[in-house]
Amino acid sequence: MTPLESQKTTPLVSILIINYNTAEVTIKSIENIIANTDYQPYEIIIIDNDSEKDDQHMLVDYAEQKSLIHYLMEENIGWNDGVNYGFSKANGSLLLTINSDVIVEKGWLKNMVNIYFSKEKVGAVNANIYEDGESIITANSGELKILHGACCMFSEKAWHLVGKLDSKNFEFYGTENDWSYRARSMGYKLLLSESSVVNHLGSSKITAGGGLSVIKTGKIFQYIKIRLEGRVKFRAYNYKLKDWLSREILSEFKHAYINGYFRIFIATYIRVLFNIKNILLARKQRSLKRKEALKILAYDETKQP
Template identity: 70%
Template sequence: MIRKSDKNNPLVTIVIINYNTAEVTIDSINSIIENTLYEPYEIVIIDNASNSDDRDMLVRFASEKLITIYLQDENIGWNAGVNFGFDNADGDLLMTINSDVIVEKGWLTKMVDLYLNNENVAAVNANIHESGKSIISHKDGFLKILHGACSLISSDAWRIVGQLDSKNFRFYGTENDWSYRARSMGYKLILSKDSIVNHLGSSQITAGGGLSVRKTGKILDFLKMRLDGRIKYRIYNFNLKEWLSREILSEFKHAYLNGYLRILISTYIKVFFNFGNICSARKARILKRREGLRILSPDGKYQL
């Protein structure tokens, strides 16, 4: 459903990445169409070079529903797919939602209301449930990290904070990274407790948005990918005090007790070995933060 937007009813662009999961993606979109009371909104599909049968099914569906679909010539990955969708969106608010998410009645109205009625909000996260239970960690409704399975982001915040870092992150860590960058500029990330969506968990891991390595049994690949993203997020953003936090120290203890200490250490070495990349990534974040604080500060002053 699309109609003219205004400041009290901003247009929401919902971006869904598909990679060889057309049937699941169609189920997700049908749930959005059936359960979205808010308007105006539009749905945009990014297909990451799925096989011909999968793509043809999705193209036919998009044509029947009058949904915009972009067909990529190659699998550009989930992060780059979201960047492409957001950068080409018309919406004042930008929604990333996994292709295996089923939404409940009124989900989007509550998210938009929270955004409109709070100040300095970069993003609103839906209350994501898996197997009937919420998986979102929060404190009094405020989040440290978004869960990209269903996040509503201000287009202004997207412009100021910047894109997802598709260059350095395959999948894991990118939400942590963007969330940290947003909060470092003074933005808030909030949870819409009443916006319940159900995450089926079939496409949450892969870079392309298809069947997860966890579902296909590639547990070692899943672990390495997750550790790589977590370490990069910290190296690119953390100061010394944060590095020495109890959270990081407990990570090594957990790895030792659960038998993957060697993998954790080797991943740290691999990431640290690319020192030039670390310096470049940290410099880019510092400069972007300075720019963002300059834009957001009412008196033009900022602090590092």
């Protein structure tokens, strides 16, 4: 008997897809999900991030034809807040976000739910994401340090206690790292469902947020800046103060110098340092929220038989 089969009831999974001017791709992704999902019950929620009218009309017509839940944003709220908003409207006890450029294989969702029930205190489960024929997910005995948002399923309870994605402090990259760190600091496990194979065809995350697809347009230094700033902010908001400047900084310094983006490296650290007052305030607020969440978790554990 599998962990899932041992459950009295199977939980509702809310599957969230964010669209921004990619209706044709999004529709193909949903058709692929429907064709390859042998798990019930699930619901599909579509968030349209203020796409062009023709794209939006195509998506709405499809959603209404398939009786799918859909919300049309009056402005582009970005990928992070798109996820936050979509999950706030979800009915499931398991919340899954999947990029519109991801193609799933048979059994993907059932395997993810099965892994979720395989251990205690699981905060999230990642699908095994492939790009160009190779898995990009690294796990240690099935456990992850960092989640990959291209296809990731969260416990609704963990999502509530850990908190939503921090769109205030992270514009594009860094939110998955940040949420993962916060979850693990509260004792939650982040697991990989190795048999839940999905194929990531491109990089729709920035597109879903309304920004330029910097890789496709050749703006590689803009891409480096966004990624580097996400990493530096992640450390600033989470690591101990004595560590966040020193940990990994030497290797980043060397890499930036060798690869010709030393100025971006220096400018990024200067921007973060100039914002140190707000960072310290945010760290204090996060610490208080974490303590309250840990109290709730401790209380819940005393109530378990």
